[in-house]
Amino acid sequence: MIIREFRPKDLKRVYEIEKMSFSNPYDIEMLRQLFDIGTGFLVGQISDYIVGYIIFWIKDEDQGHIISLAIDNDYKRQNIGSELVKVAIDVFKKFNIKRINLEVRTQNKEAIYFYKSIGFTCEEKILNYYENGDNAFKMSFNCFDEC
Numbered sequence: 008m009i010i011r012e013f014r015p016k017d018l019k020r021v022y023e024i025e026k027m028s029f030s031n032p033y034d035i036e037m038l039r040q041l042f043d044i045g046t047g048f049l050v051g052q053i054s055d056y057i058v059g060y061i062i063f064w065i066k067d068e069d070q071g072h073i074i075s076l077a078i079d080n081d082y083k084r085q086n087i088g089s090e091l092v093k094v095a096i097d098v099f100k101k102f103n104i105k106r107i108n109l110e111v112r113t114q115n116k117e118a119i120y121f122y123k124s125i126g127f128t129c130e131e132k133i134l135n136y137y138e139n140g141d142n143a144f145k146m147s148f149n150c151f152d153e154c
């Protein structure tokens with residue numbers, strides 16, 4: 008697999024993965040806008056086929072945010088999500104970002120186990136975070152924990 012920067016021609020395929028991954032997916036225009044405003048946007052590709060992506064944002068001087076991450080159902084549990092997050096963490100570190108945050112639905116056990124496997128920890132529960140009233144866990148990762 009290679010990990011590379013998103014290109015506008017990848018949009019349709021990224022949207023396909025977004026739709027298969029989330030009950031309330033971003034629409035294709037929102038994905039385009041996220042790219043246009045300058046988010047970090049990486050895709051994982053195997054033989055010309057995009058199998059996953061990550062979108063992230065440097066919110067302020069020392070905090071970053073993972074906005075979206077999804078892997079094609081047929082390619083899960085092959086370490087692709089982990090590789091995408093690790094490359095994103097390297098980018099955050101280059102910008103001297105000390106802490107990465109994200110929100111995840113409290114019932115999304117798959118994602119919670121996944122982020123914990125990388126070293127994220129649950130910081131707080133946010134009630135009614137999502138439009139449909141679902142609760143979220145805020146999870147965080149300290150980029151320079153090793154020092």
Ligand SMILES: CC(C)(COP(=O)(O)OP(=O)(O)OC[C@H]1O[C@@H](n2cnc3c(N)ncnc32)[C@H](O)[C@@H]1OP(=O)(O)O)[C@@H](O)C(=O)NCCC(=O)NCCS
Nearest residue numbers: 028076077078083084085086087088089117118120121124
């Ligand atoms: C969460 C997600 C991105 C994980 O991607 P992935 O490429 O399958 O994950 P990896 O193969 O890198 O998994 C790394 C580790 O995470 C944990 N993990 C991943 N999926 C898991 C699951 N379904 N159940 C339990 N643990 C899981 C395991 O410890 C796994 O290591 P192992 O396979 O050696 O046991 C993927 O399941 C996905 O796209 N989910 C739908 C979208 C989503 O919820 N995105 C995150 C919300 S922001």
